Amino acid sequence: MKAKILVTGGAGYIGSHTTVELQKAGYDVVVLDNLSNSNADVIDGIERITGIRPAFEKIDMQDKEALRNLFEKHKGIKGVINFAASKAVGESVKKPLLYYRNNLVTMLNLLDLMPQYGVEALVFSSSCTVYGQPDILPVDESAPIKPALSPYGNTKQICEEIITDTIHAGAPFKSILLRYFNPIGAHPSAEIGELPLGTPQNLLPYITQTAIGVREELSVFGDDYDTPDGSCIRDYINVVDLAQAHVKAIERMLGNKSEEPVEIFNLGTGKGVSVLELIHTFEEATGVKLRYKIAGRREGDITQVWADPQKANTVLGWKAETSLADTLKSAWNWQLHLREKGIM
Ligand code: NAD
Ligand code: UFG
Numbered sequence: 001m002k003a004k005i006l007v008t009g010g011a012g013y014i015g016s017h018t019t020v021e022l023q024k025a026g027y028d029v030v031v032l033d034n035l036s037n038s039n040a041d042v043i044d045g046i047e048r049i050t051g052i053r054p055a056f057e058k059i060d061m062q063d064k065e066a067l068r069n070l071f072e073k074h075k076g077i078k079g080v081i082n083f084a085a086s087k088a089v090g091e092s093v094k095k096p097l098l099y100y101r102n103n104l105v106t107m108l109n110l111l112d113l114m115p116q117y118g119v120e121a122l123v124f125s126s127s128c129t130v131y132g133q134p135d136i137l138p139v140d141e142s143a144p145i146k147p148a149l150s151p152y153g154n155t156k157q158i159c160e161e162i163i164t165d166t167i168h169a170g171a172p173f174k175s176i177l178l179r180y181f182n183p184i185g186a187h188p189s190a191e192i193g194e195l196p197l198g199t200p201q202n203l204l205p206y207i208t209q210t211a212i213g214v215r216e217e218l219s220v221f222g223d224d225y226d227t228p229d230g231s232c233i234r235d236y237i238n239v240v241d242l243a244q245a246h247v248k249a250i251e252r253m254l255g256n257k258s259e260e261p262v263e264i265f266n267l268g269t270g271k272g273v274s275v276l277e278l279i280h281t282f283e284e285a286t287g288v289k290l291r292y293k294i295a296g297r298r299e300g301d302i303t304q305v306w307a308d309p310q311k312a313n314t315v316l317g318w319k320a321e322t323s324l325a326d327t328l329k330s331a332w333n334w335q336l337h338l339r340e341k342g343i344m
Contacts, residue, residue, distance in 0.1 A: 002026040003254055004076050006119075008061055008110070009083030010054070011038035013194045014125065014183055016046055017243035018081060020192070023050040025247045030074045032067075033084065034060040037197060045191040061106035064113070071117040079121035079250045082110060085155070088201055089300065092152035103155035104162075111166050114173055121253035122175040123246055126160055128235070128266070128305055129153040130179060137272070138308035141179070141264045149300050160264075167261045174258050176249040181235035181268035181307050183242050185327035186334035193334030194239075195343075203275065204236075204328075208335035211288045214344055219295035220275050225303045231275035233304035235268035238322035238330075242267055245318045252316065259315075268307025269320040278324075285325040286332045 005022055009015045010031030016038075022029050023046070031043065031054045040056070047053040055074065059066045061084050071077060085103045086092070092099040107124075114122065130153070131139050132146025148154035163175050184204040186193030199215075200206045210218045223230035245267050252258055273281075279290055313319050338344040 001028050003078035003250075004028045004030065004074065005250060006030045006032060006070075006074070006077045006080045007083065008032045008080065008106070009085065011035060011040065011042045011056075012083055014180075014239060014242060015081070015083040016042045016192045017187060017239045018083070018246045019046050019054055020049050020187065021240070021243040021247050022250070023052050023054065027247075027250070029054040030070070030077065031056045032059050032061065032070060034058060037086070039195065042192055048191050049187060049189050061109060062102065064109040067109050068113055071113055077117060077119055078254055079123070080110060080114065080119055081123040081246055081250070082107065083125050085125070087152065089150045089152050090201060092150050096151040099151045099155055103152075104158060107159050107162060111162065111171070115171055120173050121250060122163065122173055123249045124159060124163055124175060124177050126177045126179045127153070127156050128179050128181045128268070128307065130157050130160065131305065133302040134305060137304065138270060138306050139266070140308040141266055141311055164262050174253045175262050176253060176258070177262065177264045178245060178249060179264065179266050180242060181237050181266070181305070183239045184236045185238045185240070185322070185330040187240060188330055190330070190333045190337040193331070193337070195338070203278065204331050207279065207282055207290060208331050209344070210292070211282070211286070211290055211332065212335050212339055212344075216291065218279070218290060218292040220279070220292055221295055221301060222297035223276070223294045224297075227274055227304055229274050229276045232301055233272040233274050233306065235271065235306035236273055236278065236324060236327070237268050237320055238327040241320045241322050245312065245316065248316050248318045265312040265316050266307040266309050267312055267318075268309050270307055270309045272304060272306035273324065278328075281324055282328045282332070285328045288332065
């Protein structure tokens with residue numbers, strides 16, 4: 001068995017897929033989650049895929065003593081992957097204090113306790129949102145950070161800074177900041193996937209819920225952007241591919257291969273796809289026709305962004321492998337699984 005890794009927010013969408021990939025690579029995983037945006041059944045799904053039930057602690061990471069107790073109980077944690085955060089952009093505009101408190105206090109508690117328990121490595125879930133609308137595309141890690149468009153986006157920038165400042169001040173651990181582009185899809189087993197509470201804000205869950213009839217019609221937010229078909233362009237990255245990058249990041253830090261104490265990697269495919277292209281690829285890949293209409297622009301959306309993933313490819317040794325069609329099929333199979341189970 002390799003090192004013990006704490007996955008905070010491990011019952012969530014990306015955390016659950018990462019737990020699976022860590023277990024497959026031989027790591028001993030402890031999952032922490034307060035289930036504010038997830039369900040304990042996810043742990044069963046993880047076990048069905050890997051045959052291993054991860055240790056699970058229902059803890060709110062804002063509670064520092066509870067987090068300390070976890071480190072006491074699970075001695076010898078070598079690495080932490082910090083997914084726990086609130087992540088709805090629109091909600092963050094309405095409830096900024098909730099977002100600043102949850103996303104920053106959890107991070108501060110972790111950074112305080114990690115050195116006391118000998119943790120050597122921290123992976124942080126950041127976002128391409130830190131680049132805003134980049135001046136040059138594809139965007140690489142040297143691009144300037146733009147003013148955040150929401151409190152949520154601001155928490156990602158601030159957490160990157162807090163981690164960097166803490167390590168520069170001599171904290172005895174390394175960190176890798178992973179800037180995700182747009183994670184989509186589900187595990188090919190359809191045992192775990194994305195389960196948004198209420199009306200989905202993100203494109204792909206809205207597509208699959210419309211395709212299955214939970215939603216009447218998808219609104220395409222704008223077809224008058226300065227792009228080839230007028231709809232916005234993003235870099236959609238398969239969630240299992242994304243999860244595997246976290247395993248690489250942990251291996252890199254615990255294997256003493258980091259070139260700097262804080263390293264940053266873009267996690268994307270390098271290919272921009274428009275909203276309309278995504279809809280048509282979904283229809284082709286699944287054979288399901290989608291009802292959609294063109295609606296007005298959504299406030300705060302940037303026109304286009306896609307990654308230059310060269311650094312992740314060459315330095316981290318990670319590359320997005322799954323095709324967009326297979327990723328969209330996996331999302332559809334997950335939606336069908338939810339229907340079978342009577343969940344949605
Ligand atoms: P998610 O909501 O599915 O997972 C986050 C998990 O953290 C949830 O299970 C939630 O219950 C838990 N959590 C939240 N606050 C907590 C707290 N105080 N204590 C304990 N657990 C807590 O979200 P996700 O899509 O899996 O995102 C994971 C991380 O990646 C987040 O930090 C998010 O900001 C970041 N990220 C996500 C995307 C995306 O598009 N999904 C893009 C860029 C970055
Ligand atoms: N869109 C629609 N209709 C919808 C939902 C979305 O047309 O019903 C469009 C959006 O306008 C955008 C594209 O689909 O052009 C993607 O939108 P998402 O909401 O799925 O994703 P975003 O790029 O807006 O943001 C997401 C996360 C952020 C994260 C960012 C980068 O929500 O938290 O990816 O990782 F920061």
